[in-house]
Amino acid sequence: MATYRTDGLGALGDPTRRAIFELVATGPKAVGELARELPISRPAVSQHLKVLKDAGLVVDEAVGTRRLYRVDPNGVAALRAYLDLVWDRALAAFAAAVENTPEEPS
Amino acid sequence: MATYRTDGLGALGDPTRRAIFELVATGPKAVGELARELPISRPAVSQHLKVLKDAGLVVDEAVGTRRLYRVDPNGVAALRAYLDLVWDRALAAFAAAVENTPEEPS
DNA sequence: ACGAACCGTAAGCTACGACTTACCAAGCCG
DNA sequence: CGGCTTGGTAAGTCGTAGCTTACGGTTCGT
Numbered sequence: 001m002a003t004y005r006t007d008g009l010g011a012l013g014d015p016t017r018r019a020i021f022e023l024v025a026t027g028p029k030a031v032g033e034l035a036r037e038l039p040i041s042r043p044a045v046s047q048h049l050k051v052l053k054d055a056g057l058v059v060d061e062a063v064g065t066r067r068l069y070r071v072d073p074n075g076v077a078a079l080r081a082y083l084d085l086v087w088d089r090a091l092a093a094f095a096a097a098v099e100n101t102p103e104e105p106s
Numbered sequence: 107m108a109t110y111r112t113d114g115l116g117a118l119g120d121p122t123r124r125a126i127f128e129l130v131a132t133g134p135k136a137v138g139e140l141a142r143e144l145p146i147s148r149p150a151v152s153q154h155l156k157v158l159k160d161a162g163l164v165v166d167e168a169v170g171t172r173r174l175y176r177v178d179p180n181g182v183a184a185l186r187a188y189l190d191l192v193w194d195r196a197l198a199a200f201a202a203a204v205e206n207t208p209e210e211p212s
Numbered sequence: 213a214c215g216a217a218c219c220g221t222a223a224g225c226t227a228c229g230a231c232t233t234a235c236c237a238a239g240c241c242g
Numbered sequence: 243c244g245g246c247t248t249g250g251t252a253a254g255t256c257g258t259a260g261c262t263t264a265c266g267g268t269t270c271g272t
Binding site: 007009010014015021026027083090 | 113115116118119120121124127128131132133134176177179182185186189190192193195196197199200
Binding site for chain 4: 170172
């Protein structure tokens with residue numbers, strides 16, 4: 001379940017979420033700290049963080065009353081793997097097209 | 107030229123668009139051909155292709171009355187570069203956190 | 213040259229997602 | 243122990259992205 005919402009690309013599709021993700025990537029950040037650097041309210045940041053966490057892109061850690069978020073290397077690795085796959089298929093298709101230049105296989 | 111952002115991620119955020127992108131990645135495809143393999147109409151595919159093309163992820167080539175689309179390696183490379191940057195920053199932040207054990211940045 | 217096939221664009225409707233305010237739970241500090 | 247701070251959740255509003263049908267332009271085939 002939550003299968004559709006668990007994809008990193010879908011999560012990073014939103015520019016605000018991407019901004020949050022980039023801020024978190026620079027180091028562990030608390031929710032209020034993020035909200036202070038963004039033009040949106042704290043609950044909005046919380047919701048975005050929930051989506052990012054659900055997508056496996058960030059992890060959270062409770063420290064006192066604050067909650068520190070940091071990027072999850074596994075999530076980023078998954079995205080890289082996906083792009084590598086597409087990249088590979090595109091290159092293979094291109095190579096095949098170069099070989100079969102003369103005519104079209106019908 | 108620098109006008110279009112790296113919203114390649116934004117473009118791939120939509121699952122339908124991602125499906126189109128993956129189909130195109132397997133080789134040059136025409137619009138009607140894509141529409142035939144998808145549960146949406148041909149105009150919808152056209153609109154998605156426009157977004158992908160605007161994001162620099164695909165390129166189009168007019169062949170007779172058909173229009174072949176294929177992936178743009180530069181677009182994929184840009185996405186990979188972005189992820190690499192985030193990855194690098196995350197690793198640097200983690201290394202810094204390990205070295206500077208008990209402090210936290212403002 | 214006429215018809216058919218392919219594609220892009222316009223206009224419009226619907227649905228989802230992003231944001232806000234309000235409220236409540238949990239942990240620190242006086 | 244009481245107040246203050248921090249965060250997550252609920253309910254509601256509003257914008258916009260995505261899809262459809264309808265139309266016009268362009269090219270190939272006969």
